[in-house]
Amino acid sequence: MSEAPLLELAGLSVDIPTEAGVLHAVRDVSLTVRRGETLCVVGESGCGKSLTSLAIMGLLPPAAQRRARRLALAGEDLLSASPRRLRALRGDRMAMIFQDPMTSLNPAWSVGDQLEEIFIRHGKGNRRAARERAVALLERVGIANAGGRLAQYPHQLSGGLRQRVMIAMALMCSPGLVLADEPTTALDATIQLGILQLLAELQAEMHMGLMLVTHDLGIVARIADRVAVMYAGEVVEEGPARTVFTAPRHPYTRGLIDCIPQPDRMAPGQRLGTIPGMVPSLVGEVQGCAFRTRCAFARPECAATVAPRHGPDDHMWRCVLPPETLDHAA
Amino acid sequence: MPGSTPVSAPGEELAAQAALPAPVASQRRPRWRRNAGLIGSALVLAAIVIAALGAPWLAPHDPYLQSLDDRLLPPFFVDAERAMPAHPLGTDNLGRDYLSRLLYGARISLLIGFFAMVVSGLIGTVMGVLAGYFGGRTDTVVSFLVTTRLSLPIIMVALAVVSVFGGSLEVVVLVLGFLLWDRFAVVMRSATHQVRGREYILAAQAIGCSVPRILWQEVLPNVLSSLVVIASYEMAQAILLEAALSFLGLGVQPPLPSWGLMVSEAKEVMLFEPWMIMLPGAAICVLVLAINLLGDGIRDLTVPEGRA
Amino acid sequence: MSSAPLLELRDVRRRYSVGGGIFAPRRELTAVAGVSLTLGAGEALGLVGESGCGKSTLARLVLGLEVPSEGEVLVAGRPIAGLHRLERSRLVQPVFQDPYSSLNPRRSIAEIVAQPLAVHGIGTPAERRDQVAEMLALVGLAPRHAAALPAQLSGGQRQRVAIARALVLRPALVVCDEPTSALDVSVQAQILNLLLDLRDRLNLSYLFISHNLAVVQMLAGRVAVMYLGRMVEEGPARQVLTAPTHPYTRALLASVLTPDPALGLPAMRLGTAFPDPLNVPPGCAFNPRCPFAFDRCRAEPPALVLREGGTLAACHLAAEAPTAAL
Numbered sequence: 001m002s003e004a005p006l007l008e009l010a011g012l013s014v015d016i017p018t019e020a021g022v023l024h025a026v027r028d029v030s031l032t033v034r035r036g037e038t039l040c041v042v043g044e045s046g047c048g049k050s051l052t053s054l055a056i057m058g059l060l061p062p063a064a065q066r067r068a069r070r071l072a073l074a075g076e077d078l079l080s081a082s083p084r085r086l087r088a089l090r091g092d093r094m095a096m097i098f099q100d101p102m103t104s105l106n107p108a109w110s111v112g113d114q115l116e117e118i119f120i121r122h123g124k125g126n127r128r129a130a131r132e133r134a135v136a137l138l139e140r141v142g143i144a145n146a147g148g149r150l151a152q153y154p155h156q157l158s159g160g161l162r163q164r165v166m167i168a169m170a171l172m173c174s175p176g177l178v179l180a181d182e183p184t185t186a187l188d189a190t191i192q193l194g195i196l197q198l199l200a201e202l203q204a205e206m207h208m209g210l211m212l213v214t215h216d217l218g219i220v221a222r223i224a225d226r227v228a229v230m231y232a233g234e235v236v237e238e239g240p241a242r243t244v245f246t247a248p249r250h251p252y253t254r255g256l257i258d259c260i261p262q263p264d265r266m267a268p269g270q271r272l273g274t275i276p277g278m279v280p281s282l283v284g285e286v287q288g289c290a291f292r293t294r295c296a297f298a299r300p301e302c303a304a305t306v307a308p309r310h311g312p313d314d315h316m317w318r319c320v321l322p323p324e325t326l327d328h329a330a
Numbered sequence: 331m332p333g334s335t336p337v338s339a340p341g342e343e344l345a346a347q348a349a350l351p352a353p354v355a356s357q358r359r360p361r362w363r364r365n366a367g368l369i370g371s372a373l374v375l376a377a378i379v380i381a382a383l384g385a386p387w388l389a390p391h392d393p394y395l396q397s398l399d400d401r402l403l404p405p406f407f408v409d410a411e412r413a414m415p416a417h418p419l420g421t422d423n424l425g426r427d428y429l430s431r432l433l434y435g436a437r438i439s440l441l442i443g444f445f446a447m448v449v450s451g452l453i454g455t456v457m458g459v460l461a462g463y464f465g466g467r468t469d470t471v472v473s474f475l476v477t478t479r480l481s482l483p484i485i486m487v488a489l490a491v492v493s494v495f496g497g498s499l500e501v502v503v504l505v506l507g508f509l510l511w512d513r514f515a516v517v518m519r520s521a522t523h524q525v526r527g528r529e530y531i532l533a534a535q536a537i538g539c540s541v542p543r544i545l546w547q548e549v550l551p552n553v554l555s556s557l558v559v560i561a562s563y564e565m566a567q568a569i570l571l572e573a574a575l576s577f578l579g580l581g582v583q584p585p586l587p588s589w590g591l592m593v594s595e596a597k598e599v600m601l602f603e604p605w606m607i608m609l610p611g612a613a614i615c616v617l618v619l620a621i622n623l624l625g626d627g628i629r630d631l632t633v634p635e636g637r638a
Numbered sequence: 639m640s641s642a643p644l645l646e647l648r649d650v651r652r653r654y655s656v657g658g659g660i661f662a663p664r665r666e667l668t669a670v671a672g673v674s675l676t677l678g679a680g681e682a683l684g685l686v687g688e689s690g691c692g693k694s695t696l697a698r699l700v701l702g703l704e705v706p707s708e709g710e711v712l713v714a715g716r717p718i719a720g721l722h723r724l725e726r727s728r729l730v731q732p733v734f735q736d737p738y739s740s741l742n743p744r745r746s747i748a749e750i751v752a753q754p755l756a757v758h759g760i761g762t763p764a765e766r767r768d769q770v771a772e773m774l775a776l777v778g779l780a781p782r783h784a785a786a787l788p789a790q791l792s793g794g795q796r797q798r799v800a801i802a803r804a805l806v807l808r809p810a811l812v813v814c815d816e817p818t819s820a821l822d823v824s825v826q827a828q829i830l831n832l833l834l835d836l837r838d839r840l841n842l843s844y845l846f847i848s849h850n851l852a853v854v855q856m857l858a859g860r861v862a863v864m865y866l867g868r869m870v871e872e873g874p875a876r877q878v879l880t881a882p883t884h885p886y887t888r889a890l891l892a893s894v895l896t897p898d899p900a901l902g903l904p905a906m907r908l909g910t911a912f913p914d915p916l917n918v919p920p921g922c923a924f925n926p927r928c929p930f931a932f933d934r935c936r937a938e939p940p941a942l943v944l945r946e947g948g949t950l951a952a953c954h955l956a957a958e959a960p961t962a963a964l
Binding site for chain 2: 757
């Protein structure tokens, strides 16, 4: 591994001041994405996964305060980069795909205008080159009659097509890193599958780093090389997808996996596993393991700061339990 | 106020068990205390209402009593030497006590503002809620009526009506009431339309609620905050229009002490006694501002916490 | 009366007239195009389909909130749309998708759950209070939640309130329209378990509408798959989920992504043509997206035919050749 990781993020915290106090939405998150690798960040609503991706892009809302020890794209430090440099990087070297393609495409401009603008703004070529690139990419993302689609407006497209346009837009400048925040959540299951297949193919084809933020462990299991499970603003477990799914070391990961209905594995009427209780408030100082209030294995030492533990294959988890505790029949 | 209940963040119970810091909702000041505009405007408005209600006791003189010997006395702050202690705000060109007339004038403004708002609010809300809830043909009819109303110039219609029926308190209230409902109708229509699409309306239908019950229990409480804002705005609007109509001689007729009429009467001596026009003018300004601010404040209060 | 099924749909159609601007003529949208179904007491029927397939229209038809353009919706043998609102609401109750929109934000939880009783004039206020407390306990809420407003509860708790409101009139049939798709997975699991428990305890029948086959499989004994207002496959859940006949059912099944890292993304490919109910293709409605479509599919709509294993499927392919392995 001589090559520097594409994305290095260490010690990221995002604080949001609220009326009740400071909300520690993201706490000490460290992630790396390599070229040609898919990292999935998974967690339930409010776990800080979307804020993490926005923080990487430098697109946090103004009230949120970002702190990090290191944030670098292909070795270039983003923490000290000028706003001008960041604007040049965004859309060119790193691109983002949002959840709702209806609101993230500008309804006042045609699809072609929006695709070409990115290409031209980043000085990749003239209008003709931009148009050729746009047509080629729309065809690549599976849109028939790509040339004709350029003149259409976002409202004339279906949700699935819009998300394909968003993907094409993200790829206009061949970025090294693509961040996708719940890219398929608003879509129907069969359309979702098509989009995921497309993302996986493009990622392999263009050797990009893909960071996919989702709440759906099913998607994660099928597409991820590495997984980071977030709970209450913290990465509680991170590692190769296969390891995390077959031998989870954090009770929250185990609980999330058991919550998912699996048609081929369950008897009719069988109950699902559940995680009782609710996510704790992150306002004020958070001490110890935030999951201990819902954890069946909680012990007194969980109230103290839990140091990350490491296993083979860069597997990391934050739990005091002996690793074999959770090895029940999966 | 339903919106002022302190809201605790989700997860309170577990947070408390775990000795994670619980939200400090109870220690925070209630929301209304944090809204300076609301408190200030409520105090000003309360003072004006008390002055209006208590005018018979607070006013030092009969507002209609003329005293040609004491004409055009200045208030104490304009010319302390000529001012008479019996007339702290001076007298008008017929020698009537200006303070008393201002106090009684508050009654006219509030009365007309309030009742014009009630009349227009009733008409507009009924039309808007029905149009928003039923849509279709009802909506078409209401939209047509709103468009028709918007094409009528208020002052011209008022002029025509007053020339036929003569100017009086009742006529002014009715004219304004029948002319100011359009904004109520438009806002209530869109607010109702929005609520109509929510699933609790569908749930109420499935429970077997009758339409009046759905309108009363499910729709109305959820459009109330928009209604309050429009009501305050229209009341202020009615007060301004009354002043304008009275100024033009089309509204309240002399010798009733309307603020608009006082401005009109003062305009003849404006260059010599500018305070005469400034006092009722300032009163109108302060009242209208207070009502508008109060409406805004109440709206902020009723918006669910954290979604301002 | 054991003879009449609890719910019976006889060739139900629902059309809307939409659009109609200055230049565009009004067009007819067929949201439900001839659906027949039966559901017995104590059974659960899963209705699966994606956006625009007409499943929410079907839910409103079953609730009696809409009248079919053609055909009949019978609940306990009587046409639901013709019943008085109080009568129909005792037979069928809904649980909706979005717990943030299905509860009136201005009313307390106790008021919301007691409302059906008040509307129907059941019990004294004290009796209603007791019944509300009982319902809240039944759906797993604490007594102190009764005084709360919806904004003070989490999404899962709100969905429990919606379930309590639906059950307080003791309906025989509950129509669940995507009851868990707005919830987090951990909360979804709790709500699905609750629905299972309630069915066992109260002998409820569910019409369970969802886009997710895995969720439907949790609750339903039988599954019906809809596409563009038409039924494409119907049968026992086991059969439909293990040996699906229709290519659309197969695609739906393939797009259920279970958390198994050994499997990877399934290879199933559908065309990107968006199912548009205003513009239904001739022949089989699914043909533009179907990887197996042939000439006949583009010309002639397939009929629902009984297959081996007891499922009904509307597909020319299945009629002509045995199920091709994917």
